[in-house]
Amino acid sequence: MSTNKRFLIISRRPPYGSSHARDALDTALTTAVFEQPVSMLFLDDGVYQLLQAQQPAGIQQKNLGATLSALPMYDIDQLYVCDSALRSRGLGPDDCLLPVQLLDSNAIAQLIRNHDVVLSF
Amino acid sequence: MSTNKRFLIISRRPPYGSSHARDALDTALTTAVFEQPVSMLFLDDGVYQLLQAQQPAGIQQKNLGATLSALPMYDIDQLYVCDSALRSRGLGPDDCLLPVQLLDSNAIAQLIRNHDVVLSF
Amino acid sequence: MTLHTLNRAPSNTALLADCLRACSSGDTLLLIEDGVYCALAGQPIAWPAGVTLCALAADVAARGLDSRLASNIAQADDAGFVQLCCEHTRVISWY
Amino acid sequence: MTLHTLNRAPSNTALLADCLRACSSGDTLLLIEDGVYCALAGQPIAWPAGVTLCALAADVAARGLDSRLASNIAQADDAGFVQLCCEHTRVISWY
Amino acid sequence: MIFSLLVYAAPHSHQGAETAYRFAVACLAQGHSIHRVFFYGDGVHGATALAAPPQDEPNLPARWQALAQTHKLDLVVCIAAAVRRGLLDANEARRYEKPGHNLQQDFELSGLGQLAEAAIVSDRLITFGA
Amino acid sequence: MIFSLLVYAAPHSHQGAETAYRFAVACLAQGHSIHRVFFYGDGVHGATALAAPPQDEPNLPARWQALAQTHKLDLVVCIAAAVRRGLLDANEARRYEKPGHNLQQDFELSGLGQLAEAAIVSDRLITFGA
Numbered sequence: 001m002s003t004n005k006r007f008l009i010i011s012r013r014p015p016y017g018s019s020h021a022r023d024a025l026d027t028a029l030t031t032a033v034f035e036q037p038v039s040m041l042f043l044d045d046g047v048y049q050l051l052q053a054q055q056p057a058g059i060q061q062k063n064l065g066a067t068l069s070a071l072p073m074y075d076i077d078q079l080y081v082c083d084s085a086l087r088s089r090g091l092g093p094d095d096c097l098l099p100v101q102l103l104d105s106n107a108i109a110q111l112i113r114n115h116d117v118v119l120s121f
Numbered sequence: 122m123s124t125n126k127r128f129l130i131i132s133r134r135p136p137y138g139s140s141h142a143r144d145a146l147d148t149a150l151t152t153a154v155f156e157q158p159v160s161m162l163f164l165d166d167g168v169y170q171l172l173q174a175q176q177p178a179g180i181q182q183k184n185l186g187a188t189l190s191a192l193p194m195y196d197i198d199q200l201y202v203c204d205s206a207l208r209s210r211g212l213g214p215d216d217c218l219l220p221v222q223l224l225d226s227n228a229i230a231q232l233i234r235n236h237d238v239v240l241s242f
Numbered sequence: 243m244t245l246h247t248l249n250r251a252p253s254n255t256a257l258l259a260d261c262l263r264a265c266s267s268g269d270t271l272l273l274i275e276d277g278v279y280c281a282l283a284g285q286p287i288a289w290p291a292g293v294t295l296c297a298l299a300a301d302v303a304a305r306g307l308d309s310r311l312a313s314n315i316a317q318a319d320d321a322g323f324v325q326l327c328c329e330h331t332r333v334i335s336w337y
Numbered sequence: 338m339t340l341h342t343l344n345r346a347p348s349n350t351a352l353l354a355d356c357l358r359a360c361s362s363g364d365t366l367l368l369i370e371d372g373v374y375c376a377l378a379g380q381p382i383a384w385p386a387g388v389t390l391c392a393l394a395a396d397v398a399a400r401g402l403d404s405r406l407a408s409n410i411a412q413a414d415d416a417g418f419v420q421l422c423c424e425h426t427r428v429i430s431w432y
Numbered sequence: 433m434i435f436s437l438l439v440y441a442a443p444h445s446h447q448g449a450e451t452a453y454r455f456a457v458a459c460l461a462q463g464h465s466i467h468r469v470f471f472y473g474d475g476v477h478g479a480t481a482l483a484a485p486p487q488d489e490p491n492l493p494a495r496w497q498a499l500a501q502t503h504k505l506d507l508v509v510c511i512a513a514a515v516r517r518g519l520l521d522a523n524e525a526r527r528y529e530k531p532g533h534n535l536q537q538d539f540e541l542s543g544l545g546q547l548a549e550a551a552i553v554s555d556r557l558i559t560f561g562a
Numbered sequence: 563m564i565f566s567l568l569v570y571a572a573p574h575s576h577q578g579a580e581t582a583y584r585f586a587v588a589c590l591a592q593g594h595s596i597h598r599v600f601f602y603g604d605g606v607h608g609a610t611a612l613a614a615p616p617q618d619e620p621n622l623p624a625r626w627q628a629l630a631q632t633h634k635l636d637l638v639v640c641i642a643a644a645v646r647r648g649l650l651d652a653n654e655a656r657r658y659e660k661p662g663h664n665l666q667q668d669f670e671l672s673g674l675g676q677l678a679e680a681a682i683v684s685d686r687l688i689t690f691g692a
Binding site: 442443444445473474477480481482483484485486489493513515516517518519520524525528530531532533534 | 572610611616645
């Protein structure tokens with residue numbers, strides 16, 4: 001594939017309750033395999049995906065947090081989080097299982113302008 | 122069926138965007154055919170179902186408002202609406218295609234206590 | 243007495259409000275699936291008086307909330323969920 | 338410039354807030370499906386400055402909102418939806 | 433006590449489908465009986481015979497079937513919700529002249545009246561929503 | 563202009579499935595080309611061959627198929643999302659030893675890479691969500 005496009009995957013849903021979070025993650029990983037630059041932006045309940053110590057064996061699902069931890073190995077290291085989404089839930093960067101960059105509203109709008117393809121889940 | 126139970130169908134979703142509103146209505150109609158007393162309670166975006174002048178031909182769906190208008194013919198005439206859900210949307214009883222009874226929070230909790238089976242959609 | 247279950251996060255403000263509005267004193271609210279995020283400590287939720295709160299244990303563990311629950315929330319396992327259904331005369335699912 | 342589509346009612350406050358937060362001046366927001374309820378006159382929605390608002394006509398008519406739209410909302414038909422996509426460099430769907 | 437379950441969530445899409453199954457297992461383990469499990473809305477997809485999930489994900493239609501065989505469960509799928517979504521038994525496939533059918537064994541297509549009847553004769557009806 | 567569509571909503575469950583189809587029709591009517599329609603998540607149910615909706619409701623899989631034949635559309639269904647939800651073509655039915663298959667003609671099962679490729683080569687990618 002010759003053309004390069006900058007991809008932004010927005011993930012807004014909590015893990016496990018529905019397939020959205022898993023689908024967002026699979027899309028990010030697949031796009032990275034296609035050697036396109038991929039960023040992820042966690043908004044709203046999507047920030048819950050980043051919580052440590054997820055143990056989903058009892059609900060018969062795969063550990064989404066474990067897959068998220070592997071993102072940097074796929075060269076997906078541009079991970080952004082809505083500052084107010086995190087803080088309004090009583091959480092901070094230390095609660096996250098990965099290093100993330102906090103963005104305010106202006107920075108989110110700018111992040112979008114800097115990407116060619118934006119997929120939201 | 123000898124046993125009589127009082128059914129309350131709670132309908133919280135707007136019409137057309139998903140099948141919830143249609144499913145709630147079909148459940149109410151079917152239960153009435155079983156000669157059980159059925160009440161309906163419209164909460165949250167469910168109150169949008171009651172708006173007049175719905176014209177869903179352009180989105181290839183059946184007119185939900187028309188089916189709602191037929192409820193009294195099926196002896197479903199206990200129709201309740203959350204007062205604050207209606208008013209917070211800038212609507213009033215005159216905007217509704219059927220006569221409805223407005224309930225405040227206390228009355229809603231009491232309505233639930235007066236029913237045996239409560240189904241929410 | 244009614245058992246209420248709620249399966250969405252508190253960001254679904256209208257759902258949570260409807261659920262709490264529908265509770266009478268003596269009722270129990272069981273948080274399940276994404277509803278367990280309502281049990282996270284430090285949430286500004288005005289729980290109604292006289293309503294017992296609990297959260298489904300498998301969902302709490304799945305989401306990494308074991309050490310993060312508010313102190314007024316008990317945990318119930320699947321057997322406890324069934325028992326709660328028996329102890330209340332009706333069950334309403336908020337979703 | 339970005340075209341945003343939104344398909345949920347304003348009761349989904351977090352979705353609407355995320356969408357509006359993501360808008361830049363010059364963007365367009367197209368309300369589709371249940372999103373057209375955001376276009377109902379008298380809603381307390383703080384629309385961001387410089388963002389053009391429109392609603393998909395078939396969805397407006399379906400829901401009985403033809404005579405109830407706020408004055409700052411234009412209607413677009415399906416062809417207009419396609420044209421808006423062409424006129425903006427990217428499209429984000431909020432759902 | 434006599435329970436009935438209303439499953440309104442589809443496997444893999446919403447967790448409610450899996451929660452319902454776990455609830456049924458816990459219910460039977462305590463000696464309660466389940467009068468009927470009624471699949472409605474997107475929940476009807478929980479009755480497909482063709483699901484092939486990855487090894488580490490549960491095959492819910494197969495699990496319901498196994499549970500039904502052990503405990504003589506009545507697994508009923510709303511016929512109106514099912515046929516419009518492409519879930520057919522052999523009869524409906526014939527009626528609509530479709531090339532195949534895909535309803536898992538030990539599930540049955542029937543009308544919404546079966547939900548009303550279940551609510552009437554059961555002590556508790558529990559909904560698992562999407 | 564070259565469009566691709568991502569359909570993430572199932573017919574009869576969420577309106578997004580129908581909006582996507584209307585968009586495609588309007589798109590082609592204006593002389594644009596559609597590189598691919600990709601069905602993902604619950605959207606995969608829009609590719610079933612067994613849907614039998616009431617007369618007054620559209621059969622979306624049949625309509626997509628007709629549109630594909632007229633305009634040579636590439637209708638691709640995410641294989642991972644499809645097989646776990648019980649949507650199989652003949653190959654996958656054989657592979658998983660299932661008794662039948664139910665993918666509508668002119669749809670094709672393939673990997674998520676087809677979504678990435680579509681986004682890369684198209685001028686616009688439009689998502690229709692659930």
